[in-house]
Amino acid sequence: MALVKKFPPEASAPSTIHPDYLSPSSAKSYLSCSLRFFFERVAQIRKPTTIALHVGKAIHATLQSFNLARWRGEDSSEAIMEKAFSSHFLELEKTEGPVDYANEETRQKVHSCAWNTVKAYMASGEVSSQMPLGVEVGMSAAILGLPIPVRGVIDLVQHDLTAVDYKSAAAKPDAGHAAFDHELQLVTYQMMIEEATGDAPPSLDLIYLVKTKTPQVIRVKTPPANEQRKQRIADLYKIAYEGITTERFHPQPGMQCSWCQYRKECVGWCRR
Ligand code: SF4
Known part of the structure; x- marks a missing residue:
């Protein structure tokens, strides 16, 4: 997505943001805080890497x-x-x-x-136990009612079509929370695999590499999504697309503010 603005524009100004596609990370970023999404991906304000x-x-x-x-x-x-x-x-x-x-x-x-x-x-x-079928597999999926495709890169696709995403973490994850938190990404991978192969993956997995003193490797397995779960994710993409293309960017304070690098810029926000 190209740099188009220095600060969120007036809500009534015509939109100039027309992404070619959405990815799970861009949709999740927009949905968790649309103003941080703006600073990071639209205005492209660079911050030191953590x-x-x-x-x-x-x-x-x-x-x-x-x-x-x-x-x-x-x-x-x-x-x-x-x-x-x-x-x-x-x-x-x-x-x-x-x-x-x-x-x-x-x-x-x-x-x-x-x-x-x-x-x-x-x-x-x-x-x-697992030999790869594909590594860093770039795929896309069409969502009914969404005018652009969803694209993503799956870290690893196992021979049985299980999609695997690697996560590094400082502490052991809670399995239920991890699966819930990454639902958008995992179900998107399922939709992509189904569109490419016609078959559903048997599982949607996260492999956590935990950077504790004695490192741990933990696989969190999630069953493939049913139609209702897939529809929920499709709706989230449509909400993100509509928000981005109509330039709806505003602060969404929450836990994520503790590690947000754009707090200084956020404090200067007002609806002009
Ligand atoms: S400080 Fe919080 S509300 Fe402000 S941009 Fe960052 S995440 Fe959003």
């Missing part, structure tokens, strides 16, 4: 390298993946940084903790 975001991306990129190597029958040993991890970690600092480390010692600790978490995943039963 340590958690940086680590999450470095872990994610390494798991992608790992799964691709397995899928291609290439070397996926610990030594090769350690190099891949260090390379992703450094590259992301350059391309998406600066990262807000307090000092070099903190950076080293973060690096080592994140690599230990990846190692724990590679040594876990999650790996030996």
Whole structure:
């Protein structure tokens, strides 16, 4: 989505925001706080990368390298993946940084903790039991009544069509809360797989890599959605699309404000 505005416009001004598609993350971002969505994705106000975001991306990129190597029958040993991890970690600092480390010692600790978490995943039963059918699979789905497609990239599609999304977390997740929180993303993946293959995935899974002192790997399984759950998600996309294209951006205070990087800009908001 291109930069089009410096501040939310008057509600009555003609809209200039016409996205080509929606993704699960863009819809979720809009629905959780439309004003933060505006600052981040429309005005594109850049903020320093948080340590958690940086680590999450470095872990994610390494798991992608790992799964691709397995899928291609290439070397996926610990030594090769350690190099891949260090390379992703450094590259992301350059391309998406600066990262807000307090000092070099903190950076080293973060690096080592994140690599230990990846190692724990590679040594876990999650790996030996499942060979990938697809890695970083870009897919789309059409939703009745939504004029643009929904697009997304699934981290891993298993041979039985189970969709897997990786999450890194600082603490062990509550399974019920995790599934509920990521319902929009998981059901979207189901809709995409169904549209591409004609078959429903048997499960919609999240694999959590928990960055505790002894790292943990936890799979949270969610049954595939029925028609009512899919309709609920389709409606959320339509609400997000309508809000974005009519430029409805306003503060939605809540728990998310504690980690929002746009509080300064938010305080300056008023309906003009
Ligand atoms: S501080 Fe809260 S209400 Fe304001 S933009 Fe951020 S998330 Fe939204």
